[in-house]
Each structure stands twice: as structure tokens, then as C-alpha cells.
Amino acid sequence: MRPTSVCLAPGFFKRSLDEFKRLSIFAFKLEGLRSPRKPFPLIHFDQPDDIKLCKRMSDKDLGGFSTVNFDFHPASQTEPPHARFHGTISTQLPKNQPHIQRTGYAGWRTLDRGSTIFGKSVWDVSMYGFLAIQFKSDGRKYFVNVQTESIVPTDIHQHLLHSKTPGKWETILIEWSDFVRTNHGQVVEPQREMLTQKVRTVGISLIDRIPGPYDLSISKIWTTNATSEDNFLDNAPVPSLRSRQGPLKDIARKDSGVGEAARETIT
Secondary structure (H helix, E strand, O other), X not given: OOOOOOOOOOOHHHHHXXXXXXXXXXXXXXHHHOOOOOOEEEEEOOOHHHHHHEEEEEXXXXXXXXXXXXXXXXXXXXXXXXXXXXXXXXXXXXXXOOOOOOOOOEEEEEOOOOEEOOEEOOEOOOOOOEEEEEEEEOOOOEEEEEEEOOOOXXXXXXXXXXXXXXXXXXXXXXXXXXXXXXXXXXXXXXXXXXXXXXXXXXXXXXXXXXXXXXXXXEEEEEEEOOOOOOHHHOOOOOOOOEEOOEEHHHHHHHHOOOOHHHHHXXX
């Protein structure tokens, strides 16, 4: 019997060991019988190599002209360590490609986490009620994207990343049930509950199609039940998940997709 190429892939045994430790701690503490009090980090941009765990995307991959940069910035006296997602949105269409009729997209997401002896490595966040993000926005209309191991692999769950204080650091909590299922850049009906037991990736995209520069900084993304032991919150007030335009879920339904460009580049 010979090991498969997957078993010999770099990091396979380390991921398997990490998953075994996680499952052992989960069973030992009987966390499946009660809601966890401590937060569960998904990605924390506190080291330069952390940005290598993410994939950049834009309509430039299909011949468009939007640009995307993803840079690490160390902690300073006024800011936490973070990744800076920035560039320029262009709605110019590529020449000699009539099948591309819409551009103006940029985004990033975490990489797939690879395989382990227990199967494909995914995040099980089913015991947590919220996705939390610490960020600083320029006020543009960004969306949070979550991919799961769903029956339809191209499904993406989206929610508006609403900033109450553009230009300043803030923390937002989003209930998992408030995400909207989309596919090929369009809202899908009927809506189904997100498979939070098998989250593949998380990321953020800009799909407002307004030409010009954009700039968003992200320090960390995690899941939480928002208890007193959630030190990541840093005692920050939890912003409202509603805006003057109505529930964010309704806004997401109106503005979730940009058509073919987003469909091709976000996967």
C-alpha cells in the first residue's frame, strides 16, 4: 500500500495533528453540550505571513482593469496589526471579449485549508451565534462572503459590512442567520440555512461598481457567542445590524452580486 499524493502533501500531517488536538479538546471539555464562552479565531492578521493564507481576486483575472492589493501592516501606537485591502475599481470592459458584459469587482478570501486524515479541513462554527470582524472602512459598500461545503459548491453566503464610523476602527457582529445565500452573483430562492458545521472560507468583496480608489483594513475575523470572556471584542460596543435603509439582510438581497465577473473570480 502506498500513500496517496494528498497524504504526502506539505502540511498534511501537521493539519491532521492540529485537527486531532482540536477534536480532543472539544470532547474533553464537552463543548458540544453547551455554548462555548471563548471566541474561536478564523484569521488574525498579526504576522506578515498571515496574508499568504489569503487569495486576491478582481475582474482583472478575466481581462478587466480593477486592481487589488493586500498588504500587511504591523501594529503602531494608533492601530492594531492588520491587512490592508486596497486598489482601484474600474468598470471598463475588456476589448474582444463580448461574453464579459460587466466588471467592477475586487475581493479576497482565505485559502482552502487542505486535507487531513479526518477528511477535508473546514471550520465548525455551529456552536457560535456570530461572525465578528474588526475593521476600518472607507465607507464603501463591502460584503462579507462565506463559503461552505454545501451541496451546490458555487453557493456563497453574503452580508453587508456596514461601517458606522468610516475611517476609524470598529467591530461588527453578524448573526449567521442574517447571511443571504447567493449563486452566480444572484440571490438564490428558496433560502437555506448556512451549513455552519462546514465553513470553507471567509472573505470580503467590493461590488458597488463605483469607479475609483477603495481602502479597507482588517485586523481579525472570528466567531463568538459574545460572552464576557470574548477578549477580542476589547470592550467595543456592538454596532446595530440595521441601518436607515432597513435590515441589512434586505440590502444584501438587492446588492449581492455583480454578475459574471464576480461569479468567476470569487470561487
